[in-house]
Amino acid sequence: MKNKIANALSDFFYEYETPRQVLVRNRRVGVVCRLIQLGVLVYIIGWVFIYEKGYQSTDTAVSSVFTKMKGQGYTNVSGNEKVWDVADYVFPPQGDSSFVVMTNYIVTEGQRMGRCPELKGKHNCSTDADCEEGSFKRQMTGVCANRTKTCEVLAWCPVEDDHNIPDPPLLMSAENYTLFIKNSVTFPLFDVTRSNLVEGINSSYIGKCLHDPEDAPLCPIFRLGDIVKLSGFNFETIARVGGAIGIVVDWTCNFDLHLKHCKPKYTFHGLYGNPAETDKAKASVGYNFRYARHYMENSVQKRTLYKVFGIRVDIIVQSLARKFDIIPTLTAIGSGVGIFGVATVVCDLVLLYLLPKREFYKHMKFKNTNTYAKDPDSEAGSIETELSKK
Template sequence: ILMFNKVGDPRPVLFYRWVFVWEKGYQEMDSVVSSVTTKAKGVAVTNTSTLGFRIWDVADYVIPAQEENSLFIMTNMIITMNQTQSICPEIPDKTTVCKSDTDCTSGSADIHSNGVKTGRCVPFNGSVKTCEVAAWCPVEDDTHVPKPAFLKAAENFTLLVKNNIWYPKFNFSKRNILPNTTTTYLKSCIYDAKTDPFCPIFRLGKIVENAGHSFQDMAVEGGIMGIQINWDCNLDRAASLCLPRYSFRRLDTRDLDHNVSPGYNFRFAKYYRDLTGVEQRTLIKAYGIRFDIIVFGKATVLCDVIVLYCMKKRYYYREKKYKYVEDYEQVGTSCAPCRQGASCPGEGSQGPGPPGMALGQRLVLLWQLTTHRLRLAVRCQPRRLLRLWTTCSSIYFRLFRTHFGFD
């Protein structure tokens, strides 16, 4: 249903609805400032012919130990042990297979080569020859990725996310570990959207599942998961109602039809010396899931109408929210409070605005000035805001009722 002004034109009323209702022109907004720390927990056990029986804890699979707003959990790996700097045959592929020394240019190195060619063609096995290279030998063979994932038990690892947020404009701060959370609860809870929506501890398998993917499939070649924390808050309400909302999304694109360079992996090495003093290393190509914590949100506060009547030069603002011309007074140099017992500007007259201004325009002007001068009025006359509200709000509602024909 449209509301018309006195000349039957609905456009001003629609504009007011757009400003006040849709654009929430009566509210002051601020964006969130956030800090995040994470902590993973969980233990896995493996028993292989290469490594034997081994226990894996946080120090083994969280690499590096700390990152900014993210955490990497290693779920799969290719291990090349006891490498030394020497010469050895390359892994066979179309660029390394050779028949004679003329196929191997001495001193050259392909982009994907593990070392520098010596110029010799040597046997890789009984049937294949490859170019010899000076490299960390034996060179890594990553043609086959372990499946299922080496650390498939990581599905049951947990991740604690500690998030502190701050809205600087309103000097409001909070954290996702809520005030009513006890130590006992924090030690036992696991996030569940229905039963424990504010528990900050997440099971890795559930994070991936909530994003619509399989953890065991993702663990083989790795990927990137987003943990989104939404802090949209209405600060006119109680602070206890400003609560985090969690959602989950896979951030790396997975297209089965165009599966070139899938997942997420990198290499690192552990260096040591043998009994003879020769430097050796264990090279690990780590596949895993990187969890990025993404925090966003906006806070809103209702603007007070009263301060508009305590200003000078109130005509020099534009008709759109947040856009105004240069003020003719210096903000912050002096306060222009309403004197105790004095009537608010515009009372008993046509309201704010120069003579001849339409009633509807006065109504919009009254709200336009609110956001820009609220903080100045609070600083200058904090004890008189309630008195000003009682005295001056009647003017606004009288203008409102007159404009829409309620009187």
């Protein structure tokens, strides 16, 4: 018993098994094999290593964005002159990565809480019975106003009339406003922090530059009119009814190179609410919201209501950094070597099942052995029998 165990251990530790290989001279099979191997090689080198960069590890950035608008607007509505600065036309004013620049508005002044008739064309009535108290979007009082033949409502009076949007837009001067973007990104895996104020972008350069995709692609100061144009919008159209624009700051970096090569790239895209949309069956176009400025007059609370049409700007940071790493490199090489086995499998299938001499190839590839015992105490013997010889 001990001898059998010792022999088994000896066979396990001191013997090496190798697969048998048969060299087959067949032009068609050889060409198929080499073509498959070439395809696998092209896939490994071209796709895995060059295109997908399978030899590198990847990381995405933690990002922060700060913005600042500059510029003044001027309006003259019915002889009422007004100068608009950043505090008036930017919402919210904190310099977020998403904000709205007002380009047009409808103002309703001197509103006070009370009872007043709806606008003509809204909730028309002939008697009080047509005005169900508390129904619809307005808080109705159940009274039909004889003068307008519309239902009376409890609301801020006079009610807003937003049918006629000013055309041309009141703040066309917004086209010359400028936007300053300051962006910082950190790649935790590689312990790298970068800012869009890269090498050469100093206070002197910022003071005189204006972003241009060709001449000044790294300048962080953007003219609002240029942003609209690069996103595919017409400024007068988007200024009239509003819209949304995305500014994408793309950080695609290869840290196998020097850090100075890691620079942002700015692109501009029109988002939802395209003002060129004319099909009313689709989603509503433009972008607008309302806000009110409250005040007291003769101990009565009043407000000025603004319906604001503006350009919503969303700054979107996308990032992907890469750097050489031995682990993904070995993984890519190992998977590539494994794929080379596809050529062997395909060629074996062709040899064993498709070619006219498939039985011959089967006899050459596989050897059958007959094993029988000479006596109970002797080792097993084997006789190898060739099933076919040629």
